[in-house]
Every structure is written in C-alpha cells, then in structure tokens.
Amino acid sequence: MQTETAIKTTHIGHIEGIASMLTDRVNLPAPTTEMYQRYKNAVPFPHLVIDNLFPKETLEDMLEELPPLTDDKWVHDRNAQSVKSNFRSAVDLGPCGYQFAAFLNSAGFLYLLSEMTGIWGLLGDPYLGGAGYHVVPAGGKFEIHADRNTDMNTGLFRRLAMLTYLNHDWDPALGGQLELYNDDATKCEKVVEPIFNRTLIMEIGDKNFHAVRPVLSDTRSRMSFATYYHTVGEKDFKAHSSIYAPTFYQQKEPLGRRLAKDLLPPIVLRALKSVK
Numbered sequence: 484m485q486t487e488t489a490i491k492t493t494h495i496g497h498i499e500g501i502a503s504m505l506t507d508r509v510n511l512p513a514p515t516t517e518m519y520q521r522y523k524n525a526v527p528f529p530h531l532v533i534d535n536l537f538p539k540e541t542l543e544d545m546l547e548e549l550p551p552l553t554d555d556k557w558v559h560d561r562n563a564q565s566v567k568s569n570f571r572s573a574v575d576l577g578p579c580g581y582q583f584a585a586f587l588n589s590a591g592f593l594y595l596l597s598e599m600t601g602i603w604g605l606l607g608d609p610y611l612g613g614a615g616y617h618v619v620p621a622g623g624k625f626e627i628h629a630d631r632n633t634d635m636n637t638g639l640f641r642r643l644a645m646l647t648y649l650n651h652d653w654d655p656a657l658g659g660q661l662e663l664y665n666d667d668a669t670k671c672e673k674v675v676e677p678i679f680n681r682t683l684i685m686e687i688g689d690k691n692f693h694a695v696r697p698v699l700s701d702t703r704s705r706m707s708f709a710t711y712y713h714t715v716g717e718k719d720f721k722a723h724s725s726i727y728a729p730t731f732y733q734q735k736e737p738l739g740r741r742l743a744k745d746l747l748p749p750i751v752l753r754a755l756k757s758v759k
C-alpha cells in the first residue's frame with residue numbers, strides 16, 4: 484500500500500502528488516498545495532469552485548444516457564423547503580454515470596480531495612445516499628440550509644459535498660445560482676453560477692449555510708451530479724438531518740398568518756383552516 488509520503492514525492496512535470504496519477508481523469512488549475520490554501524481561506528466557509536475539472540466528454544456522455552423525468556428511476560422531492568428530483572438508486576445509473584461514480588469513490592480521487600481540503604481518511608459513498616443526479620426543475624429551489632451531517636446508510640460523518648453542474652449555456656437570467664451564506668444565514672457572501680463542468684467542493688458544517696435560488700426558466704431544469712465524502716464520526720458527534728435557517732430568513736408567509744400560528748390555540752387554527 485502506498486503511504487502519504489510516497490504519494491507526495493511523486494512528480495510529473497510541475498504536477499505533484501496524487502494529481503500526477505490522475506492527469507487523464509482530472510484537470511486542476513493549480514497544484515494541490517495551492518488548492519488547499521484556496522479551500523482553507525475561502526469565504527464564507529471552506530470551499531473550492533473548479534471549472535473543467537473533468538473531461539467534458541465524460542459529462543456529456545452522462546447527460547445523454549439520462550432518462551426523462553417521467554421515468555420511475557427518479558424520486559421527486561417536493562416540500563416547502565426544496566423542490567428537486569434524485570435518482571432512486573446508484574444501481575440505476577447508466578454505464579457512463581456508473582464509471583463516473585466509481586471514479587469519484589476511488590482511492591485516487593479520495594486522496595486528491597484530502598490533499599485539497601486537509602481532511603484525511605475520507606470515505607466516499609458508493610451507494611450515493613442522497614447524492615447522484617440532482618435535478619431542480621423549472622420553478623424549483625432549495626431554501627437556506629446546512630447539510631445533514633450523517634450518511635443515513637452507514638452512520639458515517641459527512642464532511643464534504645461535491646457538486647458538478649451539468650448545465651450547458653446556462654444564463655444567469657435562468658436563476659438556480661448556489662448561494663453561500665455567513666454563519667448565521669443572514670447574508671449571502673458568494674454566488675456560484677451552475678454552469679456546465681463547474682465543480683463545487685464545500686465543507687459540511689452546522690453553520691455552513693447555502694441555498695439554491697429559484698430556477699426561473701419555464702422549460703429548463705438545473706442539473707448536477709452530487710457526491711458526499713465522510714470520515715468516521717468523532718466521539719461527541721451528534722447526527723442531525725438538514726438544518727434550515729430560521730424561518731424569518733426564508734420566504735415569508737403573510738404576517739397575519741404567522742401571528743395567528745403563534746398566538747391562536749391549535750383547535751382554533753384547525754377550525755379556521757377547515758373553512759378556507
């Protein structure tokens with residue numbers, strides 16, 4: 484087995500470390516030591532935005548094999564906080580999606596992520612729990628939230644989310660931008676356009692709030708491929724699902740309705756609802 488030291492002393496031209504073994508699979512804009520500095524110092528929380536990380540043909544082949552949203556491989560999630568569709572299962576991926584997911588879960592790619600983020604001992608999730616293709620349809624959105632910190636299948640601690648956007652010719656007017664917020668979710672500090680072959684790697688944390696702006700197109704969906712990376716939970720680790728920002732930062736209900744909810748007894752609220 485190769486040790487961290489062995490990997491760090493491997494060179495191909497100016498490319499060092501594990502990246503030198505993955506040159507036909509990934510294309511980094513800078514050495515991983517520099518990527519690590521960018522990641523660690525990113526505002527409002529550690530993240531990287533990397534354009535053209537993967538060969539564009541790989542992503543194009545994946546798009547081509549995607550079934551329509553009416554296919555029962557898709558699970559549709561529609562609630563007050565999010566409107567999106569996911570693939571039901573990792574074994575439903577087509578051959579190109581399957582290869583891509585396998586690569587993203589390979590030791591080489593995990594080492595690369597560790598070099599760029601400083602988080603060692605990363606474990607992928609070949610089952611793609613909550614990951615894989617994400618489609619936000621026209622009108623869909625994702626309210627401000629911090630990600631679930633646990634993988635539901637394995638109980639592992641989720642540390643990183645990676646999203647590769649698959650939207651050719653995506654114009655800012657189509658909406659669907661990813662927003663990164665400050666640590667009390669009051670201020671958007673960074674906006675990322677979900678353009679084709681742009682990859683976002685972000686640290687998961689209870690205060691790492693982010694959101695997807697509504698997709699404004701009448702016809703186009705916003706597509707991405709998501710993966711999560713984990714470590715074994717620490718001793719005092721407490722599992723939780725997504726944390727949504729306090730409702731006063733979300734799209735507001737009319738004040739009258741909010742006050743009624745706070746002030747009226749449930750029996751009166753139910754009676755009011757039933758006469759609507």
Ligand SMILES: O=C(O)CCC(=O)C(=O)O
Pocket residue numbers: 617625630646661693694695707709
């Ligand atoms: O698609 C994105 O840009 C972010 C999605 C997201 O926040 C999530 O799936 O938890």
Ligand SMILES: [Fe+2]
Pocket residue numbers: 628629630693
């Ligand atoms: Fe998220």
